[in-house]
Amino acid sequence: MTQSGIINNPTLFSETLFEKMKKLCPALETLEMYEFNYCMENVVPDTGWDLVKIEPVAAIEKRITDIRFYKSIQINKKTNGSVELDTQVADLTRTLFLGLVTGAYPPEWIDAHFYFDPRGFLFFARTVYFTEKVKAHLRGKPYMTFEPRQRDFERVQGVGYKDFKAANKEVDKCFIRFVQKLIAHKKTPILLAIAGQTAAGKTEIVERLTNSFTSAGQHVTSIELDNFLTDRDYREAHGIDSEGKQALHFDLLQQALKDITQGKKISIPRYDFINATSSHDISGNLKPDGVPVEVEPADIIFMEGNFPFLLEEIVDLIGIKVMYLTDDPVRMKRKWKRDMDYRKKYQLNYFRNRYFKDQFIMAQIAYIPQLEVCDLAVDTTRAAIWASAEFATILDAK
């Protein structure tokens, strides 16, 4: 059968694709052919496969590593009230399907640059978090590794927390032990910041760390960076991006962190998310009707927020800087269950568009830069813990 023969024969196209896709994405092995065809109904171009272009691999590689590509994705474009799948996102999967069927793209090449999410039925670009620079900062190799049990998730469409926790059991346990050892060495009070992607498992690991400290008789508290946000009206009027220190009552934050690490009780701003206002005015004074958040002294203070390690003036106040990471395909599967099935939070296409866009952009602006300065990095997917040279030395000590 010639190539154009396959392209013009929908049944043969689908069968060839299904066989090849099962090897790339083992979760598809549970599908019957007709179920795969149902999934394909949304992908097959209205005008047939003839008009889909095979792009050179170099052009594709260039595009998927260029942040402008992701920035141009429209996540919330609507027709008749429902959100559309971004055409670039949809077309990428079509191009890869066609190239896979015709043999233009070797499966190994696709696998190296993309992963296929079975429920979204789309290819997503693989993000490289452990760049050469990150690896160099973290001594070139993991400090400790375990059996990567998340591999079993390749065969399922969605991942619930019970299975996720079970897969991470060893690496989480070791991580908790490491943190205890580091705290014993660094002494309390100590600021502990854990950053990581959405659905990496941050909330749950913070909760388990908290339990371990509490049961050892230590006092634990937390400071949310978001509480230091200034009034949104002010930020918008002055064109201030919500991600930098300009968006925060930064002097108050610096003072608060200094005080709490000296064992003092602190009183910090309170941000009202509903009205988008701070309890404090722009010069840092409590508003007449403002009620601050009182934070009692504690031994361990968790710092919560997306970019804690990127604020240069405060980074030295953080005693332990942890990156808690899970690979994109696994996080996507967790989000299908948590955010889509249980919370029913987003429209389907908005969710797919946003994940495609954000996983790359957030990696570049938030996670890779923070990995370059962190003390410990937990990679739950590869069941590996990485440490900076300084922290490895502390962990090495008896």
Next chain:
Amino acid sequence: MSELRAKAKDFDSRLYEKMQVILPSIGDLELYEFGYALKNLCPPQGWDSIHPLPGREIETLVSQRGFYEAIHTRRIAGDRIVLDEVIQRLTQMLIVGLLDGLYSVDWVNEHFYFDIRAFLFFHRTRYYTDEVLSHFGGKPALQFAAKQRQLEHLQEIGYREFSHANAEIDQAFIDCVVKLVSARGTPILITLAGPTAAGKTEIMARLLAAFAAQGKRITTIEMDNFLLDRDIRGENPMGVLTSHFELFKQCLKDIRQGKRVSIPRYDFINATSSHDQTGILKPGCTPLVVEPADVIFIEGNFPFQLPEISEAIGIKVVYLTDDPIRLKRKWKRDIDFRKKYDPTFFVNRYFKTQFLRGDDCYAPQMRCCDIVVDTTGAALWLTPQIAAILDQS
């Protein structure tokens, strides 16, 4: 504030325990995942604002058509379709009543099932009424091990698991139809009705294959082709007044005599028929041609129990799968794979139509069909007449 939060947390964990008694697979969720799902159901004024009705009143409510007819499937708030208030209120009452001890677990399970993905209670449709039971002589002709029970703990069901669980009952059904056809002779008309996602398409494909293997000529006629233009019939369901009924009767007559027939063609995109209301081919339209065949399957949900056509049909089958299993199949097939509906619209519609469809289509057909295949109960029901024919052959 923290007191309220503690109270809410206590509510979540007590319900989490209780719901595991109702449905053990709730235990696959962590408490916090359960809490996420529950949050969408929590009324703005808190759970204290829910006052559950006595069980008797609930039973009356959910057995009336009006309750379902009032459901809005596509009401929009903001930019999203919202869950119908009636559906939401029912689950809220059941939850609070369960925790307060007003309803027993057994009572809830008898009348309702809980679907985790929707995170709602649905009414169990009662397909086996006394009338249906007596039509089939009170008990099934064949009973196998009910293997779909093993699917109860799954949150989603794909076709592979489903067909595997049904292997024995499906084979027995196919054998039975093959025997009946040779006892009754050809050409023969067979109808296969059943609720959405019961597995009709798949069993039909297997029946066709079984007859093809015997060298029989087979064909299928889609009932929808007999629909009148949508502008004429409105939203009324398929029936005598909404279809080319005379043409249909003539078609059945001719095809049973081994003739080649020409039938109307329905255009789903424009919702128009090739034939006008009086049954005459419109200019520029082409009819569908059905070649003579030995075994003719008629697909679709037509009221085949109508006396005028009932006798023309050689074998009338209803193929059933229980509501909770069909719902799980639809989550996978129609939502995950096909991405066909907005999930909230889907839930509203399933809740509404499972009752109304049962009442309109399946209950009347079960009272007069020849065979009921119950895949969930793994039971084959035969009328005494059909059982007698099979015994002789």
